[in-house]
Amino acid sequence: MTSEPLRAPRPATGSITSQFGRNAPPYLDGLNEEQRDAVLTTEGPLLVLAGAGTGKTRVLTTRIAHIMRTNLARGSEILSVTFTNKAAREMKERVGSLVGAGVEGMPWLGTFHSISARLLRRHAELVGLKADFTILDTDDQVRLIKQLLEADNIDEKRWPARQFAGMLDNWKNRGQLPKDVSPADAAGFANGMGQKLYQQYQDRLKMLNAADFGDLLLECIRLFREQPGVLAEYHRRFHYLLVDEYQDSNVAQYLWLRLLAQGRPAPEANLCVVGDDDQSIYGWRGAEVDNILRFEKDFPGAKVIRLERNYRSTSNILAAASHLIAHNESRLGKTLQTDVGEEGEKVAVTSVWDSEEEARTIGEEIEQYQRQGDKLNSIAILVRASFQMREFEERFITLGLNYRVIGGPRFYERREIRDALAYLRIVSQQADDLAFERIVNTPKRGLGDTTIKTLYDTARLQRIPLFAATRLLIETEELKPKQRSTLKALVMQFDDWSERARTIPQAELAEQILDESGYTAMWQNDKAPDSPGRLENLKELVRSMEEFDTLGGFLEHISLVMDRDTGADSDAVSIMTLHAAKGLEFNTVFLPGLEEGLFPHQRALDEGGRAGLEEERRLAYVGLTRARKRLRLSLAQNRRIHGLWQSAIPSRFLDELPAAVVEVKDTGSSYGGYTYGGRAGGRFDLRDPFESGYETPGWQRAKAQQGSRKGGGPVTIDGDLVARSTDDGRGSAYAPGQRVFHLKFGYGTIATLEGNKLTIDFEKAGRKKVLDSFVQKG
DNA sequence: CAACATCTACTTTTT
DNA sequence: GTAGATGTTG
8 A cells, every 4th residue: 555745734713814914816706704714724635525516516626626726736646526417517627717728637537437437447357348438227137137037037026136236236326246245135035136147147158258336446446456556557547535515425435535545544535525515405216415424534643624604595595494303313413504695585395286387377477487587597396206297398388388397217227328328238239138138129120029039149159259250140140041140140230330430420330321221210200299300309419429528438438427417508497307417506596296105205214224214305405405595395285196196295394494484375275274374373383493303293093094094084185105015904984876075177087996006987077097095985 | 090088016136 | 086007808
């Protein structure tokens, strides 16, 4: 292990201003004391606890600029890790504008995954890969697993490939190789086949010269551990390490970082991590808040700086957010203080009849704000789950209101894009079996299962890639003449394209490939309504290729940087999930769907228990703190989930807001007198604000409903969201032909029933599926 | 082998 | 309500 001498003495804490006297460099202007401290404390381990809206990114970027400006290190000697591509891009831009240099000056600024990929390509052969290895995404992963399951005669119905992919992910997030997986863990899949499958999967990846997302980190860790010389090289290279959103790091990322920070003894590591434990919202995917909570133990002598001055929100908004998050028990604890100096509007809570009315109301409000001169760009709708977006999109289309969905179904995940990429991947790497398999019969070439199976058998027998096997087979009589000539033509086409790849720009090549393969024609002839859109996407794909120098570079970009530019040029309302909203801010924020079961999400509660609830609460906190001036929450009394209408009870998070800053509204269209604000004398019950979330009125009621409900009893609209899978459906009180009444659809007759799900022909609304708990005998 | 029809399971969040 | 997977037919 190499260890360099310290470059500069650590500045004493009290001397921030004295360090520069009155000649502080201009980039420090406008930073408050703590922020400056964080920028100037370059040496030794540093933990910056940065609350929402306290200028975290500014500190990080200024810090990098400071290190470079004062010649402590060059851009190429600073490793800065972010969690998302968006954050990496933003940091590059901001550092660039501070230093006045191009982005190229910071080759090691990127996400964990992109930096890992870069490292691995340099040393691929040391971990059993070639430098041009393919990066698999979830879809490839699942298909590969399916093949393994089939080969091992494991029933895919009983043991879904998706589930195993999830387990793989978990193991890899925890930094576990096949040998490290605990038997108990692995036993949970396919009668104890888990570990063996994991090993088989890894072997197969190596055969395919491929790595999945988890491998990027895992193989890096292995590389560092097994090749001390390589690790030492990076110890020498990186003089400063910075990590953004540290609260989102998982075990593998932690190990990765630890290894890189080991260049010096822990108390001297120049490692700066920035994060906010209250904004840890990726626990479900392996993030360990513990990493940030434990930092001072990991790096003894670490300095801790708290950024608590909020420059974003009005005091009302901040009060709501702080009060809410105070209900969490496991947190380091910070007290945000507003620096905006404005009380602002109260936080509005609106209760509406259903999600349709919710969309309508919000649409109207936005139009009103627009008339008042607000920019649509300054307005966002943040949802818990992406299915909520649809209703808003539909409504906004009819209103002619400009909107933009951020994060939505990812561009690269679209079928046409994946197909097109598969062609390119084969051109780039003929051994890419997963790509070959994907497009060998797309567009339809008259190749069926039997032909594919022959290819497969040959490939397996000879231990060669599918493409190579095909090459062999077309020289034999094993295939029927028709298939043989088809495949022969295909192989020749690919050879031709590979040849051309050397001479013509890849964007042009892609266009030719799509045309010559008949792929474009396939969609042109498809009369499905979305075909034109797909063709448009293909065009966009080709267009986006123009920015890259090589095909390989483009493919790397696609697999790691999945989001495309979100065209922020036009004025539009942003619609996104709460997860996608982290790090953003808007003047006006709408938070719809504050209902038990949706937010907090039922699944988080079921699977995560108390920790799950606390993470949901942090998610709510993230949502609330996105707002600068105006925060508008809403809840629907009825919502359709899985095509079934369910009535909802208000989210417990609403009970956790301080009454003084909240204004309850009602659209007046509720049925039967039940409204959110209508109970408890026009205000929601507010008990001791620091009591456990489990004891709030909403939760109490939800619990009271559980199990107490019997089929056929009088239906109180007050909540049967909890009538979910736990309902054993014992003895429904209904039978086909029976006349019933439903609050939303009116009178109808039961057509069929299945457990507690009824199919009812309503007199006015037509045939609908509903839960039995929402109708009463009519 | 492909097209069609039917059925089913699914909907949290993503590098 | 949907997209995918499966099954059945020509």
